[in-house]
Amino acid sequence: MLNKVMLIGNLGADPEVRYMPSGGAVTNVSLATTRRWKDRQSGERREHTEWHRVVFFNRLAEVAGEYLRKGSQVYVEGRIQTRKWQDQSGQDRYSTEIIAEEMQMLGSRSGGTANFGDSAQQGGYSAPQSQPSAAPQQQQPSGNTPPPASYDDFDDDIPF
Amino acid sequence: MLNKVMLIGNLGADPEVRYMPSGGAVTNVSLATTRRWKDRQSGERREHTEWHRVVFFNRLAEVAGEYLRKGSQVYVEGRIQTRKWQDQSGQDRYSTEIIAEEMQMLGSRSGGTANFGDSAQQGGYSAPQSQPSAAPQQQQPSGNTPPPASYDDFDDDIPF
Amino acid sequence: MLNKVMLIGNLGADPEVRYMPSGGAVTNVSLATTRRWKDRQSGERREHTEWHRVVFFNRLAEVAGEYLRKGSQVYVEGRIQTRKWQDQSGQDRYSTEIIAEEMQMLGSRSGGTANFGDSAQQGGYSAPQSQPSAAPQQQQPSGNTPPPASYDDFDDDIPF
C-alpha cells in the first residue's frame, strides 16, 4: 500500500515547536500550495490556495523549527493521516494532517540558513530540553480548532 | 507549487456515482491504505489503516464507476483539497478529499474487467444521463457526515 | 535536492540475485512500463513499452529475489543513477539504473507468496551465504551489455 504526499509550498507563519514527554520535538507548519488554471468556459484565469497542516517529528522537527520561517519555500514528502478529536460539545471531529517524512528547503542560495530577523522572537527554535514542556497535553481544544495531538507514543518506527 | 498525492490501496465499498447538473459524473470512493511497522520500543508489529475519500470527475469518474468494486486494488494520483461545509447546528466543518487526476487498476489478471456480481445492484455503473439526477443538491447534511459537494462548476480545467 | 522515481510495471524475467563481498544481496530486475496514448494527428491508439533496470540491495534484494517472478506486477520507488563502465574497446559507456528504495508487490490475491514453479531453478532465491559468491567481479563485460556493478562498498546509508 502506498500513501504518499509531495508538496512544494510556502509557510503561512513561523513553525510551532513543541515537545513530547519523551523529549522528542513536534513541529507544526501551515503550508500553502496554489493551483492556477484557466477556466474552460469563460477562459479567465483562476487560482485556489490550499492550506496543509504539516507535522514533523523528532530530528526533522528540530530542523524544521530551526530553519523554516514564515514565507519559506519548502518541499515536503510524507503521508496523509486523519486524526479524530472531540470538540467542546463532545462531538467527534476530524483533522487531516501531513506527517512529514522528508523535507528540503528550497531557493536559498545561502544553503538553507534560516532568517533570524523579525520573526525570531515569536517563533524561534529552542534546543530540545531534558525537561520537556507539557504544553501539548495542557491545551484546551477550542471550539473549531483541533488541539495539538499528544502523540505520546510517536516513534521513529521501522517499516517491515 | 506542488500538491500531489499518490495512493495504492483497496476500496472499502463499491464506488458511488452521481451526476452534476452539467451531466458530468462524480464518483466517490473510500480507499484504505495500511501501514505496517515494527515498534522500536517493544519490537512488536503494529499496523494502522488510513481511509481516504477519493473523488473522480467526468471521464475518470465514469471509468472508476464502471471498473472499480469493493476490494479493488487501485493506484490513484491526485491532489489534496479541503472542503468546508456546515453541520446542522451551523458550525463550520471541514472534509479533506483527494481529487483524482490519474487512476490505474492493479493486479487484475482478467484485464481490469469489473465484477458485476452481488454488488452490482447497489453500486453499478450507469451511463451519463441527459437528465442528470439532482441527488447531490437534495441530500441533507447529517450531523457528522459531510454532504456530497455540489461541484456545480467543476470542469476539466487547463493549468497555465 | 530530489531524485525520485516511481514505477508500476511487470517483470520481463525472473530476478537475478547476486551477493556482494560483504554478503549483502544485490537483485537485478527488468521492469516494463507501457504508455498508451491516442495520436493527435491520426487519432489512432499507440503504445510504447519502456524497460527499466531496477537494482535492489540488502534486505530489499532478498525480498525481491524471493517474491518477485517473471510477470509479477510491482511498485518500485527509488532514485535514478547512471553508472559508467568500459566496453571491450575501452570506450566509456553509461548505464542508467533505478536504485530501489521501496517495493510493493501488487495484485496478488494470495498475499504476495512467490511462485516456486517452473522458474525456480534458474532464478530462485538463495539465502545469504557466509561464503559470498564472487560472481560480480568475475564476469566479463560483453561488448554491448553493462557488467554487473561491483558495488563493493554499497551500504545502507544514512541521509543527513
Add this chain to the structure above:
Amino acid sequence: MLNKVMLIGNLGADPEVRYMPSGGAVTNVSLATTRRWKDRQSGERREHTEWHRVVFFNRLAEVAGEYLRKGSQVYVEGRIQTRKWQDQSGQDRYSTEIIAEEMQMLGSRSGGTANFGDSAQQGGYSAPQSQPSAAPQQQQPSGNTPPPASYDDFDDDIPF
C-alpha cells in the same frame, strides 16, 4: 503502469532550445541532483551528484528556454525514456532521458522572472520561428555523446 520521475535540482548550463520540423520547440537541460549521506562504516559525510538529461517539448520547452538559466533551481516531473542511437562505428548506444511533463521554477521571490544577464547571448530564448531550424537533423553524432533526437513526430499526446 506508472513511469514517474520527480526531480528538484539545479541547471548545470543554460538550456538549449531547438525546433522540430513542425515548429514545436525542444529544450534540453542538464540538471544536477546531489545526494548526501553519512557512511555507516566510517561515519564520514559523503555526497554524490547525479546529472539528468531533461527534455521539454512544445509550450513547456518555450517556458523552460525563456525562464531557466544556469544555476536555476527547478522542479521537474516527467517520465524516463531510453533512446537508442548509433555511434560512429555503428554500434548501438543508449541514452536515458527524462521527458518533462510538468515544471516549476523554485526559489524566485520575483515570481519566476528569468535573468537576462551574462548568459543571454549563448543560451537565450528565441520565439518559435515559422522557418524552423533544421539543426537537430544536421548534427553529427560525436563519438561519445548522443545526438539530439529528431523527434519528428513528437506531439502533445493524449493518454487513454
Add this chain to the structure above:
DNA sequence: TTTT
C-alpha cells in the same frame, strides 16, 4: 468499510 478494504486488503495482506
Add this chain to the structure above:
DNA sequence: TTTT
C-alpha cells in the same frame, strides 16, 4: 523480456 512483461503486462493489458
